[in-house]
Amino acid sequence: MQYKIFPPEKLQTTITLPPSKSISNRVLILNALSCSPYPIENLSNCEDTQVLIDAFNSDSNVFDVKGAGTAMRFLTAFLAEMEGEWIIRGNNRMHERPIYPLVNTLIALGAEIEYLEKEGYPPLKIKGKHLGGGEVYLSGNMSSQFVSALLMIAPKMDNGLIIHLENEVISKPYIHLTLGLMEKYGVKAKWEGKDITVKHQEYVPTPIKVEADWSAASYWYSIASLIPEAEVTLLGLNRNSLQGDSNLVNLFPDLGVSTEFIPDGVIIRKTKKSAKKFFHDFVNEPDLAQTFVVACCLLNVPFLFSGVQSLKIKETDRINALKTELLKLGYVLKDDNEYRMLEWDKERCFPQKNAVIETYNDHRMAMSFAPACIPFESVIIDNPGVVAKSYPKFWDDLKKAGFTIEEKKN
Ligand SMILES: O=C(O)C1=C[C@@H](OP(=O)(O)O)[C@@H](O)[C@H](O)C1
Numbered sequence: 487m488q489y490k491i492f493p494p495e496k497l498q499t500t501i502t503l504p505p506s507k508s509i510s511n512r513v514l515i516l517n518a519l520s521c522s523p524y525p526i527e528n529l530s531n532c533e534d535t536q537v538l539i540d541a542f543n544s545d546s547n548v549f550d551v552k553g554a555g556t557a558m559r560f561l562t563a564f565l566a567e568m569e570g571e572w573i574i575r576g577n578n579r580m581h582e583r584p585i586y587p588l589v590n591t592l593i594a595l596g597a598e599i600e601y602l603e604k605e606g607y608p609p610l611k612i613k614g615k616h617l618g619g620g621e622v623y624l625s626g627n628m629s630s631q632f633v634s635a636l637l638m639i640a641p642k643m644d645n646g647l648i649i650h651l652e653n654e655v656i657s658k659p660y661i662h663l664t665l666g667l668m669e670k671y672g673v674k675a676k677w678e679g680k681d682i683t684v685k686h687q688e689y690v691p692t693p694i695k696v697e698a699d700w701s702a703a704s705y706w707y708s709i710a711s712l713i714p715e716a717e718v719t720l721l722g723l724n725r726n727s728l729q730g731d732s733n734l735v736n737l738f739p740d741l742g743v744s745t746e747f748i749p750d751g752v753i754i755r756k757t758k759k760s761a762k763k764f765f766h767d768f769v770n771e772p773d774l775a776q777t778f779v780v781a782c783c784l785l786n787v788p789f790l791f792s793g794v795q796s797l798k799i800k801e802t803d804r805i806n807a808l809k810t811e812l813l814k815l816g817y818v819l820k821d822d823n824e825y826r827m828l829e830w831d832k833e834r835c836f837p838q839k840n841a842v843i844e845t846y847n848d849h850r851m852a853m854s855f856a857p858a859c860i861p862f863e864s865v866i867i868d869n870p871g872v873v874a875k876s877y878p879k880f881w882d883d884l885k886k887a888g889f890t891i892e893e894k895k896n
């Protein structure tokens with residue numbers, strides 16, 4: 487299936503954003519670890535959260551996390567610490583996303599984990615048992631989810647856990663998010679330099695309300711930047727959010743979008759401001775990279791983005807996906823061999839007629855390219871259902887905002 491999307495002339499709307507999937511998935515793990523009797527308020531109903539809910543409700547010892555990185559990594563640590571024999575698998579792409587740094591660290595702590603197919607990658611067979619803890623070394627340059635997964639089980643270990651982080655630590659705000667949520671459940675940790683120390687402690691169950699997803703908000707910022715008269719109220723966002731992607735508020739003024747905080751969210755408005763060239767290091771906000779790459783091209787603002795190295799091991803190789811699909815729209819992007827940088831210096835080519843934007847099973851490809859309908863008058867997005875991974879109501883919300891969507895069978 488494909489969607490052909492047409493923009494409204496003006497934008498004035500109120501959108502209730504989806505709950506954060508990163509918070510939802512942490513809180514599910516923390517509720518289980520604390521044997522919490524409290525229901526979670528405003529838990530996400532996205533696919534990545536549903537696979538974790540299904541795992542917790544299942545009688546089976548075989549779990550399929552589909553494409554959910556957080557569910558894969560968090561469950562691996564959780565089950566390594568839980569008596570029993572478990573198998574965790576995912577979709578084909580999940581079986582191409584490395585997990586060995588986490589598995590090696592768990593094995594160093596005494597866990598029994600086997601690779602069922604390719605060495606270093608899911609699916610995994612885990613013989614879970616209580617882990618005593620101690621000191622471990624873990625590289626921080628592949629995925630912060632490995633660190634978060636270990637941290638959440640750390641207070642259960644008799645000797646606590648010291649994680650010595652090695653190499654560059656990417657996606658740091660997600661580690662802070664984990665520690666911040668653990669603290670809400672009564673657990674304290676100390677992060678000094680490259681060492682994180684968690685003593686043996688008891689989790690204290692607590693009622694939690696999940697705040698809205700700042701990464702999902704980014705698509706509305708992008709849309710607002712492209713429509714001359716735009717005002718969007720986004721409900722559910724917190725000003726003092728632990729989500730690193732709330733940094734949007736500081737980044738979008740340069741692309742012509744201002745933010746006003748209101749008691750239950752924000753009002754974003756189109757302004758006349760525009761950067762001559764946009765520079766940013768996305769090492770702390772990798773999930774915003776696609777939004778900014780596409781928005782800058784559509785706004786004709788050249789950019790140089792660094793810190794994008796982790797994009798190649800996410801839902802798809804996002805660097806290649808961005809380059810390929812933007813080329814169809816007439817934008818020629820350059821990256822360096824190591825994928826650490828992505829640049830656009832305004833080089834153009836002829837856009838393809840009736841280009842179909844492929845989404846590579848990546849929700850963020852669909853959502854970041856949807857705003858292309860504004861300067862191009864319409865855009866065709868292939869396999870639009872991919873948005874369910876984090877924002878199932880994305881297309882309904884676009885319709886509510888005045889976009890027209892035609893379904894096309896391919
Ligand atoms: O911990 C989390 O909730 C996440 C961490 C990030 O992954 P990496 O740490 O692999 O960059 C991010 O890209 C992902 O969408 C969610």
Ligand SMILES: C=C(OP(=O)(O)O)C(=O)O
Nearest residue numbers: 553554555556773800801
């Ligand atoms: C990378 C993402 O998710 P995950 O790694 O949890 O699959 C994402 O949502 O952009």
